[in-house]
Structures are given as structure tokens and as C-alpha cells.
Amino acid sequence: MKPGDRIELKVTPDPYLTIRYAGASGDFNPIHIDEDFAKRVGLPGRILHGLWTMAQVARAHTDAAGGPEKLRRLSVQFRGMGRIGEEIVVSGRVREVRDRVAIVDSEATQSGHRIIRNGEAEVDTV
Amino acid sequence: MATGSEVIGKRYPPTTYAVGREKIREYAAAVGETSPIHFDVDAARAAGHADVVAPPMFAVVYGARAVGPALFDPEVGIDFAMMVHAGQEFVWGPVVVAGDEVTTTASLKDVADRGGMVFYVFETVSENQRGETVCTGTWTQLVRGGS
Numbered sequence: 001m002k003p004g005d006r007i008e009l010k011v012t013p014d015p016y017l018t019i020r021y022a023g024a025s026g027d028f029n030p031i032h033i034d035e036d037f038a039k040r041v042g043l044p045g046r047i048l049h050g051l052w053t054m055a056q057v058a059r060a061h062t063d064a065a066g067g068p069e070k071l072r073r074l075s076v077q078f079r080g081m082g083r084i085g086e087e088i089v090v091s092g093r094v095r096e097v098r099d100r101v102a103i104v105d106s107e108a109t110q111s112g113h114r115i116i117r118n119g120e121a122e123v124d125t126v
Numbered sequence: 127m128a129t130g131s132e133v134i135g136k137r138y139p140p141t142t143y144a145v146g147r148e149k150i151r152e153y154a155a156a157v158g159e160t161s162p163i164h165f166d167v168d169a170a171r172a173a174g175h176a177d178v179v180a181p182p183m184f185a186v187v188y189g190a191r192a193v194g195p196a197l198f199d200p201e202v203g204i205d206f207a208m209m210v211h212a213g214q215e216f217v218w219g220p221v222v223v224a225g226d227e228v229t230t231t232a233s234l235k236d237v238a239d240r241g242g243m244v245f246y247v248f249e250t251v252s253e254n255q256r257g258e259t260v261c262t263g264t265w266t267q268l269v270r271g272g273s
Binding site for chain 2: 011017020021023024025026027050051052054055056058059062067068069071072073074075076077078
């Protein structure tokens, strides 16, 4: 990884993803798994878990760096809501490399809307 | 003064999570991991790990059990109907593998009122059975219409 290098990951969450992720993570907030509940609280329907979306940002880095142990730090801000069935694009760019650690800026978008912004990661380059 | 600011610094009882092989496989599949080191013991060992490796964001699984009681603490007084997960940071140490026992301690780091929006910042520190810090998490919750 060197300054200016880009990373990218594309993934489309299928209709049952939030059910599987709820079981895997233990986060059973009904806004993610119950269509009727989500609509009753004013959402357009079930929405993605923000921490699942953050895991996609993390995966973009670990795939690019060559392993889970390379990711030393990841910080993100959540914005808006992630929708089921629409492609997510994670994109990142290496800002600088210091002491063999790359600083990577990233975001995740869906239909042009940023659902994760100000992603900042530290990734081991060796 | 924002709700909960009088208990900044409060620490919650540690919780210990036993990391299971099948839980790592289930989590890794749910987040779309494909590397065999998350699924196959031989592949993980060939890569120098003691057992299948948890993806970094598995920190959510062993950390959530500690953060829950902090979020629901009546002394902090979060209005859940108005709460939004605003930000998250994790800093990782050595990887977590199946068979590890991870003990996590949560604390309330800050409460800040910014023009009617109150930011609650929680920290989790997770250590493995050897006392190594495997992850430090910073969980920022935003409550709209706060005091």
C-alpha cells in the first residue's frame, strides 16, 4: 500500500441478511428484522445494521492488506440508513504511510448516498 | 448539564465471552468473509494461528454484552426512542481465535450536549486470557432532543 492507492468492495445485502446478522451478532433490534415494526416507527422498512456495514468497510481493508491481523484501527461515522437489496460500494484511499502503517480514508455509499462517512483506518503494510 | 453527565467515568462489571469455533464461522459468513482462516482449522494453523480467526469486527460480539448494561443504565438515562448510533471506533491488538476467553469492561467516557443533541461516548476494553488487550472500542450514541 502506498499513498494514493485505492481499495474498493461492492456487496448487495440480500433480503435475509439482517436475520442472519442478527443471529450472528446478537443484535435483534426489531428495526432490522421486523418489517411491520420498522414501518410503525417511521422507517421505510427494515434497515441494515450499521455495524454490519462497518464490517464491510473493515473487510475492504483486510482483503486489500492480506489478512485480518493487518487492520490495527478503524473509525467511522454512521449516516442515514442502509437499505436491503441495494448495492453498497465501499471505497477507500491511502492518505499516507508512516512507519509501515497506511492511513486509509474511506466511505460507504448506496445509490450515491453516504451511509458511512469519515472512515479512517490504520493498516499494517508488512 | 446533560442527562447522565454526573456519572461520567462510571465503570461497569466485566463480562467474559468464550469464543467458539462455530460462532466465528457463523459471524464470518454473515459479514461475507471468504478467507479459509475464518472457517478451516487447518488453514488457520497453516497461517500461524492456534485456531480459526475471528474477523476484526467480531469485537461487536464479545463487546456488546458489556456495553448493553451501560446503555441501559438508568443513571445514564438514554432515551432509546431518540437514540442513533453515530460513530464507532475499534483499535485492535492480537487477533482473537476460537478457544480464547475475552473479558470486556465498559465505561462511560463522556456526555456532551451540543445544541440539543447529546452525545454519549462509551469505551470498552477487551482482554484475552493472557491479559493482552485485543480490542478497545469507542461507541458514540447520539440522542436527539436531549436536555
